Amino acid sequence: MLSQLRRDAGLAQGELASAMTSQTKERISNGTFSDLERGIGAKPPRRDVVLFYLKHCLPRWRADAAPKEERRADVLRKLEALEALHERIKELAVKPHPLETDQNPARHVSNSVSGTVAGSVIQARDIHGDVHLSGAPQWQAVEPSDLKVAISSLHSMSGGWFHAFSRENTQVAESFAKDLELPGDQAGMDALFDRRLRAGAYVLSHPGLPACAVLSLFNPGSTHEVVVRDVQVTDKTDGPIVDGIAYLIEAGGMNDDPITFYLDSWFPVARLIEEGVDKGRYFVSRNIRVAPGEHVMLPLKFDAEKSSHAFRLTVRYQVRGRQLSTVVDHHGQPFRVSPTARSQVGAGYEAAYALAYDDSGAPRLTALAATDLPSWLG
Known part of the structure; x- marks a missing residue:
């Protein structure tokens, strides 16, 4: 095509x-x-x-x-x-x-897919040859994954857990504001944040307040080393800056020198940032080795200034000479990141809620007036 x-x-x-x-x-x-x-x-x-x-x-x-x-x-x-x-x-x-490893994938011009398909066989050309859908399973059993990958956290780490819902999602966003009393423990806050992400919230990214994730890599094997060759932003879609309802939840720490993705670029790649200096593509001359039984925590940063973005992550790795990959998302949904509305001239939030404490010390949500918003957000 x-x-x-x-x-x-x-x-x-x-x-x-x-x-x-x-x-x-x-x-x-x-x-x-x-x-x-x-x-x-x-x-x-x-x-x-x-x-x-x-x-x-x-x-x-x-x-x-x-x-x-x-x-x-x-x-x-x-x-x-x-x-x-x-x-x-x-x-x-x-x-x-x-x-x-000794096979040339270019020679594999016809593959079969297991599953039941109604009607005649469908062919999709101009991919890597033909892909056929048929009812007869022809794949051999795939071995258990040699690498377990998960996102252990996803938030704006350097200044707080900031996220927002779009104007189309205002009703959902307001439903979270009805329960003003917040969980008093970290696990409860994590669960609340997770529910909001599942409901369509975007993590906010702002210069100095980036959207961050910690990628957890675990090698469950007992013999073979896993070599991570690349982490890629995949299935990316772009949209308008999210400027509906914002939540300012909790302060956090910042990972030093994370692998950075500039989501506004047409084809974001993993870049090495050291002390604020862009040192180029991370995986050109580097890889990450995960020994048997080892956990590796990989901090990632996502910068966006012009558009909101929904995406997944694909981790490409090698084990025992095989080139493999796995896709990471948020419970089947893409990750969502948006710049703060201030980055867009004329945009602003319809409402914003922030973490506060009542006289008893219990955390509560407090509605903010436009004049109460942080200068970089309002």
């Missing part, structure tokens, strides 16, 4: 890679660009990649305006079909059998 569009426009892959590099300010390797062009595994190309191709290829295509618009509509229809198929594959809980 995209490769043919590029060829019809007379563009080499390197030309588009250069244009993408100029736009994102990130050097993109040929291998990475090829993955972006055709999608990875059974996943279709990302929608923002498709729109990038349409923007750069259609003007170069020697055709009248009408055929160009027809081609654009056809590409978007195919993308929607591929996205729908991918969602169906995920519903079937597909787990592909990992390739042996």
Whole structure:
């Protein structure tokens, strides 16, 4: 789909890679660009990649305006079909059998997926060959994961646990404000925060007050070391800055030199920040080794200034010569991060609530007037 569009426009892959590099300010390797062009595994190309191709290829295509618009509509229809198929594959809980190290994945042009599918067999082309949905399971049993990955915390660590609901979610947000008395222990606060995230809250990120996560990596094996090769932001979607109802919950500490993702960039990659200085991509010359039975806590930071973002994390690792990956999200939902509304001219919060203590010392929610908001938030 995209490769043919590029060829019809007379563009080499390197030309588009250069244009993408100029736009994102990130050097993109040929291998990475090829993955972006055709999608990875059974996943279709990302929608923002498709729109990038349409923007750069259609003007170069020697055709009248009408055929160009027809081609654009056809590409978007195919993308929607591929996205729908991918969602169906995920519903079937597909787990592909990992390739042996001496096999070339390019030769695997036809794969089968277990699960019951109504109607005829569906084929999705221009991914990595063909993907077939059929009722006959043909995958071998997959070994238990050699790496257990989880988010042990997700909040704005340096100045408080700040999060907000969008204006579309105001009714849900207000329901949390009805119970003014807050839990008096950390476990209760964690549970409350978790419920709000599940209900659609966004963690707020602000310069100096970043959204942070601690990624917990555990090797449950007893023999083999796990080597983490990359942590990637995947399935990212962008939206408006969230400016509905804000909650200011509790102060916390800040991890030193976390791995940082700039979510506003077109293709966020893990970067090493040391004492505020960007040292470049983290995993270019580094990896993280997790010994058998070992826990590794990996602090991550997510910066955003222009848009809100929903995303998942994909951890890519190697064990016993096999290249594997696992996806991390929040109980099946994507992580959500938004800049504070002050970052957007003219935006403001309809309401805000902050942690306070009554005369007995019990924590309670207190409604804040606009004049009471912190200067960086109001």
